[in-house]
Amino acid sequence: MTAVAAPPIVEMRDINVAxxxxxxxxxxxxxxxxxxxxxxxxxxxxxxxxLMRVLSGARPADSGEILVDGKPVSITNPRDAKFYNIETxxxxxxxxxxxxxxxxxxxxxxxxxxxxxxxxxxxxxETRKVMGRLNPNxxxxxxxxxxxxxxxxxxxxxxRAVYFNAKVMIMDEPTAALGPAETSQVRNLIxxxxxxxxxxxxxxxxxxxxxxxxxxxxxxYHGQIVDxxxxxxxxxxxxxxxxxxxKRPDEATEKELEQLELHT
Amino acid sequence: MTNVAxxxxxxxxxxxxxRTSLRDLIAQTEIDLRLFGMLIAFVLILIxxxxxxGGKFFSPNNMVTLAVQAAGIAIIATGMVLVIVSRxxxxxxxxxxxxxxxxxxxxxxxILPDILGLPADFPFRWAIALAIGIALxxxxxxxxxxxxxxxxxxxxxxxxxxxxxxxGIVWYLSSGAAVSGLDANFQxxxxxxxxxxxxxxxxxxxxxxxIAIIALLISGRRQRRRFGFPVRPMWAEVLIGxxxxxxxxxxxxxxxxxxxxxxxxxxxxxxxxxxxxxxGGWRIPAGLPNPLILLLGVTIVMTWLxxxxxxxxxxxxxxxxxxxxxxxxxxxxxxxxxxxxLMGVLCALAAAIASARLNGAxxxxxxxxxxxxxxxxxxxxxxxxxxxxxxxxxxxxxxxLASLAYGLSFIGVNSPGQNVVAGIVLILAVGxxxxxxxxxxxxxxx
Numbered sequence: 001m002t003a004v005a006a007p008p009i010v011e012m013r014d015i016n017v018a019x020x021x022x023x024x025x026x027x028x029x030x031x032x033x034x035x036x037x038x039x040x041x042x043x044x045x046x047x048x049x050x051l052m053r054v055l056s057g058a059r060p061a062d063s064g065e066i067l068v069d070g071k072p073v074s075i076t077n078p079r080d081a082k083f084y085n086i087e088t089x090x091x092x093x094x095x096x097x098x099x100x101x102x103x104x105x106x107x108x109x110x111x112x113x114x115x116x117x118x119x120x121x122x123x124x125x126e127t128r129k130v131m132g133r134l135n136p137n138x139x140x141x142x143x144x145x146x147x148x149x150x151x152x153x154x155x156x157x158x159x160r161a162v163y164f165n166a167k168v169m170i171m172d173e174p175t176a177a178l179g180p181a182e183t184s185q186v187r188n189l190i191x192x193x194x195x196x197x198x199x200x201x202x203x204x205x206x207x208x209x210x211x212x213x214x215x216x217x218x219x220x221y222h223g224q225i226v227d228x229x230x231x232x233x234x235x236x237x238x239x240x241x242x243x244x245x246x247k248r249p250d251e252a253t254e255k256e257l258e259q260l261e262l263h264t
Numbered sequence: 265m266t267n268v269a270x271x272x273x274x275x276x277x278x279x280x281x282x283r284t285s286l287r288d289l290i291a292q293t294e295i296d297l298r299l300f301g302m303l304i305a306f307v308l309i310l311i312x313x314x315x316x317x318g319g320k321f322f323s324p325n326n327m328v329t330l331a332v333q334a335a336g337i338a339i340i341a342t343g344m345v346l347v348i349v350s351r352x353x354x355x356x357x358x359x360x361x362x363x364x365x366x367x368x369x370x371x372x373x374x375i376l377p378d379i380l381g382l383p384a385d386f387p388f389r390w391a392i393a394l395a396i397g398i399a400l401x402x403x404x405x406x407x408x409x410x411x412x413x414x415x416x417x418x419x420x421x422x423x424x425x426x427x428x429x430x431x432g433i434v435w436y437l438s439s440g441a442a443v444s445g446l447d448a449n450f451q452x453x454x455x456x457x458x459x460x461x462x463x464x465x466x467x468x469x470x471x472x473x474x475i476a477i478i479a480l481l482i483s484g485r486r487q488r489r490r491f492g493f494p495v496r497p498m499w500a501e502v503l504i505g506x507x508x509x510x511x512x513x514x515x516x517x518x519x520x521x522x523x524x525x526x527x528x529x530x531x532x533x534x535x536x537x538x539x540x541x542x543x544g545g546w547r548i549p550a551g552l553p554n555p556l557i558l559l560l561g562v563t564i565v566m567t568w569l570x571x572x573x574x575x576x577x578x579x580x581x582x583x584x585x586x587x588x589x590x591x592x593x594x595x596x597x598x599x600x601x602x603x604x605x606l607m608g609v610l611c612a613l614a615a616a617i618a619s620a621r622l623n624g625a626x627x628x629x630x631x632x633x634x635x636x637x638x639x640x641x642x643x644x645x646x647x648x649x650x651x652x653x654x655x656x657x658x659x660x661x662x663x664x665l666a667s668l669a670y671g672l673s674f675i676g677v678n679s680p681g682q683n684v685v686a687g688i689v690l691i692l693a694v695g696x697x698x699x700x701x702x703x704x705x706x707x708x709x710x
Contacts, residue, residue: 031673055422056591057593058590058591076588077593077594078592078593082593086507086589089590092587092588093588094585094588094592095583095585095588096580096581096582096584096585096588096589096592096651097584097651098580098584098651098652099577099580099581099583099584103577103581104526104581104588107581107588107589107592107664108578108592108593108594109575109592109593110574110577112574116574117568117572117573118572118573119490121488121490121493122432122491124491124493125491125493144584147300159473238422239573
C-alpha cells in the first residue's frame with residue numbers, strides 16, 4: 001500500500017530448513033518493506049513459524065540468504081537479529097515467569113550503572129514509560145510476570161519489542177491467547193507501529209486479522225510459499241483455498257474448488 | 265512458613281479484621297514473608313532447646329560453636345541456590361571440599377616448604393595456600409560446568425561422577441593417610457578463641473553494619489523518590505532500620521560475652537607480658553568467629569551477584585524459562601558454567617574452614633556435605649522447579665538445620681536421631697512451600 005518503490009528493509013532469499021528428513025522450509029523467498037504488514041498464513045506445520053524463527057535467530061537456516069536494507073547479513077542467534085533491530089513477539093511470549101516486568105523487558109539488554117550493576121530504577125522508569133503507551137492501566141511493575149493476566153503478559157512481550165526501536169517486528173499469533181478487548185488493543189497497536197514505519201511480519205490463523213491488518217499476504221503450504229498477493233487483489237475465500245489446497249486459485253481445478261465448497 | 269508469621273497473635277487484637285490488618289502492615293514493610301517466617305522458626309528452635317536444657321543451651325559459647333559448624337555448609341549453600349535455581353544440581357561439593365582440604369594440608373606440610381622452598385615463617389603463606397585452593401576449586405568447577413553446559417551431560421550425572429572420582433583422588437593425594445600440621449595463621453580461619461575478631465573489632469563491625477543498614481535504606485528511598493515510584497511508609501522504614509540495628513548490636517554484644525578460655529588467656533598473657541592477672545582472671549571477649557565473618561562476606565557478595573548483576577538476573581531468568589532466556593539472546597551456557605566455577609570457589613572457602621578446624625585433613629573431610637548443602641538450600645526456599653530461591657534464605661536454612669542438629673545433640677539425642685529429625689524438617693519445609701505456592705501466597709522469587 002505505502003512506499004511501493006522503496007527497497008525492502010528485510011529480504012529472505014531461498015531459505016531452506018530441514019529437521020532430520022522433514023523439509024520444514026523449502027526455497028522460500030519473502031520480503032518486507034518499511035511501514036508494511038505482511039501476513040503469513042498457512043495450515044499447521046506449513047513452516048510459517050520455522051521461517052520466522054530463522055529471521056529471529058532462534059534457529060539458523062540450512063541454506064539461503066538474509067538481507068537487511070539490501071545488504072547480506074548473518075543471523076545465527078537471537079542477539080544477531082536484535083542487533084539488526086529485528087524484534088520478535090513469540091506465540092509463547094517467551095517471558096521469564098519468575099522475573100518482574102522491567103526485568104523481562106530488558107532481559108539480555110539490561111541498563112547498568114557505571115560499575116556494571118543492574119540499574120533497576122532506570123529500567124523500571126523506562127518500562128513505566130513504554131507501558132504507559134501500551135497499557136496505561138498496568139501497575140504491577142514489581143510482581144513476577146507469572147502473576148499477570150494474559151493481556152498484561154502480552155503487553156510486556158510487546159513492550160520488549162517496541163522499546164528497542166524495532167525496524168522489523170515478527171508477531172507470531174499475537175492475539176491467539178487474548179480476549180476481544182485485548183485483541184482490539186493489539187490490532188490498534190499494530191496499526192500504530194505500522195504508522196511509525198515499522199515493518200511487521202504477522203503470523204496468524206485468523207483470516208479476519210490478516211485481512212484487516214496486512215498489506216500483502218503470503219500463503220505457505222508444506223514449507224513452500226504458494227503465493228504472495230496484495231490484500232486488495234484477493235478475497236478471503238481465495239486465501240482459504242490457497243491455504244487448504246496449496247495452489248493458486250487459477251491453478252486449482254474446478255473439481256478441487258467444488259470439494260472445497262463442500263467442506264466450507 | 266508464612267503461616268508462622270500469620271498466626272502470630274497480636275495481644276488484644278484477636279478479631280479477624282485485626283488479622284488482615286496485620287497482614288497489610290507486614291506487606292507494607294515489603295519484608296519477605298518466607299524469610300521472616302524462617303527467622304521466627306530459627307528463634308523458636310533456639311528457645312525450645314534452651315527450655316529443654318534448663319537454660320544452658322542459649323549461651324554465647326554454644327551459639328558461636330553452632331555458627332562455626334553451620335558456616336561451611338551455609339557458604340556452599342549460597343552457591344547451591346544459584347545451581348538449583350538454574351535447574352541443575354551439584355552433588356560433588358563434599359568431594360570437592362575433601363580434595364581442596366587435602367590440598368591445603370599438603371601445601372603447608374609438603375609442597376610449599378619442600379618443593380617451592382617457602383619456609384614456615386614466609387609471610388602470607390596462608391593466603392598463598394588459600395589462593396591455590398580457590399584456583400583448584402574454580403578449575404574443577406569449570407571442568408564440570410563445561411561438560412554440563414557445553415556438552416550437555418545432565419548435571420546430576422556429571423556431579424555424581426565428580427562425587428565418586430574426586431573423593432577417590434583425595435586418597436591418592438595423601439596415599440591414604442591423614443595429614444596434619446597447618447600454619448598457625450591458616451588455622452585462624454577455623455575460628456576458636458584466637459580465630460575471632462575480638463571485642464573492639466566486633467563492635468567496630470557492628471557500627472559499620474548499622475551504618476550500612478541505614479545508608480541502604482536512605483539511598484533506596486532516595487532512588488525511588490527520584491523516579492517518582494511509590495515508597496514504603498516512613499514508619500516501616502524506621503521500624504526496619506531500628507530492628508536491623510538492634511539485631512546487629514545484639515549479636516555483637518552476645519559474641520563479646522564469649523570469653524577466651526582461662527588457660528589460653530593465661531598462656532598468651534605470659535607470652536606477651538600483659539602484666540599481673542586481674543582479680544577473677546582475664547576476661548578477653550572473643551567476639552565473632554572468623555568463619556562467621558567469612559560467611560557474612562560470602563552472603564553479601566553472593567546476594568549482590570544474584571540480585572544486582574546481570575549474571576544473577578540471567579541465572580534466575582534461565583531457571584524461570586530456559587527458552588525465554590535463550591531467545592532473549594542470553595549466552596545461557598556461559599552463565600551455567602559460571603555457577604559451577606562459583607561453586608568450586610565456595611567449596612575452597614568451606615574447605616579452608618574445615619581443614620583449619622581440624623588442623624589438617626583426613627580422607628573424609630566434607631563427606632555428605634552435598635546432602636546438608638542441598639537440604640539447607642531447599643529448607644531456605646529454593647525450588648527444584650527452577651527460578652526460585654534466595655541466598656539469605658539458604659543461609660538461614662543452613663542455620664535452622666545446624667541448630668536442630670546441635671540442639672538435639674546437646675540434649676543427648678544421638679546422630680541417627682538427629683538425622684531422623686533433619687529429614688522430617690526437610691520434607692515439612694518443602695511441604696509448606698508447596699501448599700503456599702498452590703494458594704499463591706508466596707509471591708516473590710528473589
